[in-house]
Amino acid sequence: MKVELHADDWLLTMSLVGLKRLFPEEAEAIPTGIRFDMSHLEDITDRYFNYLLNNYSIAERENRITARSLSRIGSSTDTFKEAKKQVQKRMTDQLKKIVKYFPDLEATAELENSLEVVKKIKKQEELPLLEEKKDIYIETLRTEAIHDKLTLNFAKSVILSPLFGQVSFLNVVHNSKTISEQKEIMEKDYIRPAILETKWLELLNNETDMEKLRQFLEDHNDYKPFKNWLKVAKKLDTVTQMKTYMEGNIPPCILLEGQLGTGNFEEMIFSPLGTSLDKSLNFSWNLNKKQPVPLSALGRLILFMVPIGASVYQRKIGFGNQSEYENFYGFLYYNDHFANVYQTNNHYRSHRLNENPFEEVIIDVLQESTSKAQYKKQEYMFIEFHSNYDSKKTLLDYYHMPAYITEFFLQSGKTLRWIHRYEYREAFIRSILDGKDPKQILFRYMKEVVNSNRDGINILMAVRERRRFQLLKKGVADVKENSKIVYHTFKQGQSLRRNLLGEQKAREAAMKGVYTAGGDKRIRGIAYRLLNASKAGHRKNFLDTVYRLYLGADMEIPTVLLNVLHERDADFETITSAFISGLLSNDNIEQENGVKEQ
Structure with missing residues (x-):
């Protein structure tokens, strides 16, 4: 029996992408979704587990992390100590799990000995020995029994449980069981109900003998819905009567057309969007408190494909010491043939796995999809969510990407790499994805540049990209022509900087032996005052400070600054930010990096 599953929204599309990844050949793409032979349901469990083991390998993950730590070791003793500390900690943490499940394996004993050697390593000259023991650690994790156990437990706790809680084989009480035993639990809880319900629907729609329907329900009366329906079937004479009963008493599945709502869409089905039954009254089907949001067994199984269809990665939340990393699930959704959406998300996932910067991922994926559509501008929706079932916490972001945002990334997004601090660059990009003016992120980044004594050329690129957006x-x-004002204002700031630095050198020469603040330090103090005025929108305060600077330097005030009150050339924040970036920027830095008006 074949069914057509239609990708009506982002959640269902994400689920079907996951199903297609498990069955790349067998699941046939149709314009609105996939056509799937229900006989393949029996293969889902094996493919699901294999996917987790292959894509979340604990050995490959630890190899990447430890190799990265060791690669950062330079000539400094401190970097060696830090790298050795990190490798030792990771070995210790994983060894505890290995000893718990495999205390008698030879590989376990070898790893214990290796860890003792690592603990005694003190000198940087012992780096080859540390690398040798790291390799033994990775090979231990590649031992089949150890690898499969630790990988599956990791995937369950980090990838699956945040979305579904501890239902079925995800419950921690099953962690010590073999993979075969856990597969049996998934079969019982997810696969068998879906198979039974689809077979029942096939019988109900095609069979004319009521006795055969009763017999089917009798044979499988251990399935709770069938047990209840059997009681009714025994009192009915015809298939038509049974159909009438089903249509009148069993609600349709809210997710899949033609399926029966035998369960509920609640927290344990999909935590980010599900609610507990006692809080679902506003969604109730016919005010039925026991079944407020009806969902079929097949619908429940399809939703279990979400972690396979999404791209899973870590995202940094916050800035500096106030930041933390959280696991997020991402997906690109747009109105197109399902096959194109599927390929786009495969492309997106591959970039995420390679840990490419966020803006490069977005740009590359957009370029790939638009070129295939002959540069047809799509309106994308980027969905990103974090969920924690235990704390009942979900962060769900919808980034609607109309044509102008797509155009922004395709035209000039790569320039954003000039925002050197990753957390500011990502926050800047997310503001744009959200259709919001990124000026608050720009101000925060400018403050960081001022305080860290870095060159203002970094600010210039952020100002220009904000202007283009x-x-x-x-x-x-004509975005290019209208963006020239940014570079022009930047050059005015540079010109004033040169004059102020010249004045400072003359002052130092005239006051030998007397302390005077360094020229750059003085300029950064001025830039800080100007930044505060810009953030607060105090045009007069900004101009008062600028007037004094130009009068003191015996320079003519540029027209672009005189017009700032009326925002004749550009908005206040664009002019002030561009000017401050020039005030903080050295000419030689600009030349070295090939920055020019464009």
Whole structure:
């Protein structure tokens, strides 16, 4: 029996992408989703587990992390100590798990001995020995029994449980069981109900003998819904009567057309969107408290494909010491043939696995998909969510990407690499994805540049990209021409900087032996005052400070600054930010990096 599963929304599309990944050949793509032979349901469990073991390998993950730690060792003793500390900690943490499950394996004993050697390593000259023991650690994790046990437990706790809680084989009480035993639990809880319900529907729609329907329900009356339906079937004479009963008493599945709502869409089905039954009254089907959001067994199984269809990665939340890393699930959704959406998300996932910077991932995926559509501008929706079942916490972001945002990334997104601090660059990009003016992120980044004594050329690129984004959002055709004001204002700031530094050198020469603040330090103090005025929108305060600077330097005030009150050339924040970036930027830095007006 073949069924057509339609990708009506992002959640169902994500699920079907997961199913297609498990059955790349067998699941046939149709314009609106996939056509799937229900006989393949019997193969889902094996493919599901194999996918987890292959894609979340604990050995490969630890190899990447430890290799990265050792690669950062330079000539400094401190970097060696830190790397050795990290490798030792990871070996210790994994060894505890290995000893718990495999205390008698030879590989376990070898790893214990290796860890004791690592603990005694003190000198940087012993790096080859540390690398040797690291390799033994990785080979131990590649031992089949150890690898499969630790990988599956990792995938269950980090990838699956945040979305589904501890249902079925995800419950921690099953962690000590073999993979075969855990597969049996999944078969019982997810696969068999879906198979039984689809076979029942096939019988109900095609059979004319009521006795055969009763016999089917009798044969499988250990399945709770069938047990209840059997009581009714024994009192009915015809298939038509049974159909009438089903249509009148069993609600349809909210997720899949033609399926029966035998269960509920609640927290343990999909934590990010599900609610507990006692809080679902506003969603109740016919005000039925016991079945507020009806869901079929097949629908439940399809939702279990979400972690396979999504791209899973770590995202940094916050800035500096106030930041933390959380696991997120990402997906790109847009209105197109399902096969194209599937390929786009495969492309997105491969970039995420390679740990490419966020903006490069977005740009590359957009370029790939738009080129296939002959540069047809799609309106994308980027879905990203984090969920923690235990704390009942979900962060769900929908980034609607209309054509102007897509155009922004395709035209000039790569320039964002100039925002050197990753957390500021990502926050800047997310503001744009959200259609919001990224000026607050820009101000925060400018403050970081001022305080860290870095060159203002980094600010210039952020200011220019913010300007371009604003113009594209307004529908301005000639973005390049209208962005020249940023570079012009930047050059005015540079010109004033050169004059102020020249003044400082003359002052130092005239006051030998007397302490004077360094020129750059003085300029950064000025930039800080100007930044505060810009953030607060105090145009007069900004201009008062600028007037004094130009009068003191015996320079003519540029027209672009005189017009800032009326925002004749550009908005206040664009002019002030560009000017401050020039005030903080050295000419030689600009030349070295090939920065030019564009």
